[in-house]
Amino acid sequence: MTKYKKGQINIVLQEKRQDQKMPEPVPQKPNHRIFARIDSRFSSFVGLDELKMMAKQIYATMIVNKKREEIGLKSSGQVLHMMFKGNPGTGKTTVARELAKLLHEMELLSKGHFIEAERADLVGEYIGQTAQKTRALIQKAIGGILFIDEAYSLGRGGEKDFGKEAIDTLVKHMEDHQNDFVLILAGYPDEMDNFLELNPGLHSRFPFILEFPDYNLDQLMDIARRKFAKLEYELSKEAEWRLRSEIEKERMCRNFANGRYIRNIVEKTIRSHAMRLLTRELYSAKDLIEIKEMDLDFE
Incomplete structure (x- = not known):
């Protein structure tokens, strides 16, 4: 110009x-x-x-x-293809699902549907099958988002592995269908960095690379409060102190699951709370709402 x-x-x-x-x-x-x-x-x-x-x-x-x-x-x-780098439970899948709806509202995607896939959905068992499976999945995702979690698994088998064929097929169709198709690859930060080196043209095709950092203690407590509040439960002060203490200890463990850990605690605690009320026949409004320290289930 x-x-x-x-x-x-x-x-x-x-x-x-x-x-x-x-x-x-x-x-x-x-x-x-x-x-x-x-x-x-x-x-x-x-x-x-x-x-x-x-x-x-x-x-x-x-x-x-x-x-x-x-x-x-x-x-x-x-070009809206993206890469999400973060540990488990940091919200990658949920955010991708919401993005599909948002891009549809913006009229950047014609359908706004969301398809989640993994290595087994793309990689075949014999020559030629992988490209066919990958193309079929891309066609199904046209108009929406194709989200591939643990995408680095496509490159773990070496030069002779069919995962490389899947990568090559994805790279080609990312360019061909860029106007009405968004590919989001997600996985652990270090593994995704290594994955980008597998194909020379891979990095340049992802203009948006987002980091999903681990949540700190205050953020995890905020997530827990929101999840309980959304279901119309409230934590007693003792329950909140105990929950904070347990989260702080759990965060130090390897492979901590971040928001996924909080979700599991909330679900198990609500079941424990229900059992306490049922066995004691406590059904006042306060009883039905308040989560006590004894209700918290960390097993």
Whole structure:
């Protein structure tokens, strides 16, 4: 595209309007309701400020591209393939599912459906089967998001493993269907870094690489409170102190499951709470709402 000096762009646009009889643009009040929807959609997630900003930038770029096209300027297409790097329980799958809905609302995806896959869904047992399975899965995902967790497993078998064939097929179709298809690869941070080295063209095809860090103690407690509150339960002060103490100890363990650990604790505790009420026949409003220290189940 021709580069113009400062001050020349207005002259060029005026000439375009005269040649093409283009109407002068009418100033419009910015409509940022989608920004509020982005904040609302991800309000239940702890952290993820980078994700919210990314979603807003994607929307802003789409709007500006449309405005540029209206006055005859070139628009820069958006490639939305992403990579999520984080340990288990940091929200990667849940965020990807919400992104599918959000991109559909933005009219960047025609269907907005979400397909979750793993190595077995792409890799076949004999020559030719892997490419066929991978292509079929991509076709099924057109219009939505294809989410592949533990994507690094595709490259663990070495040069002769069919996982490499799946990677090559994905790379080709990422380019062919980039206008109505989003591929999200996810997995542990170190393993995903190694995975990017398997194919020379892999890294450049993921313009969005998001880190999902482990939650700190306060964030994990916030997640627990939100989960209980959503189900209309409240923690007693003693229960909250005990829960905080147990989470702090568990965080030190290897392979801590972050939000997944909290979800399991909440579900087991609610069952324990129900058993206590049933055996003692306690059914007052306070009894039905309050989680006591004895209800917490860490087994």
